[in-house]
Amino acid sequence: MESWGPAVSGAIGGALATLLCSAWAKWVPTFCNRKGADTLLRQNRAGIILANLLFFAGLGLAIALYAWDYFPSNDWRGFGLGAGFSFTAPLVVLPLSALVAGRDPREALVAFAISQKTPMVALYTLLVSGAVLFVASVTSLLSP
Secondary structure, eight states, X not given: OTTHXXXXXXXXXXXXXXXXXXXXXXXXXXXXXXXXXXXXXXXXXXXXHHHHHHHHHHHHHHHHHHHTTSSOTTOTHHHHHHXXXXXXXXXXXXXXXXXXXXSOHHHHHHHHHHHHTOOHHHHHHHHHHHHHHHHHHHHHHHOO
């Protein structure tokens, strides 16, 4: 019966995620500056793909820092660097990609929220919290 624990936990987690997504659906933006979701997603596709790639690269970095024994397993800074980078990257990449293309940076962030099916408030909360975590981790590493 001990082997049932992960399966039950996964089923409960999946059910909660499904409920959360359905509850959030009504708050996910559908337009910005009179541009619909399809237009926003098409115009910001490259920035969204790059932001997602960097997000997963940050998570891979966090795992690698511990796997390569760069940080001991009880040191929070490896997680802070990896997860912080993961959440900071979209906050930097999306507006910059929009500016390079001559578009409004807000549109890129709204397109990212649409692609992630996440309300803007939740998206900004996660991204800004990740940026704070990244800065705290870097500051902790640089201080003697």
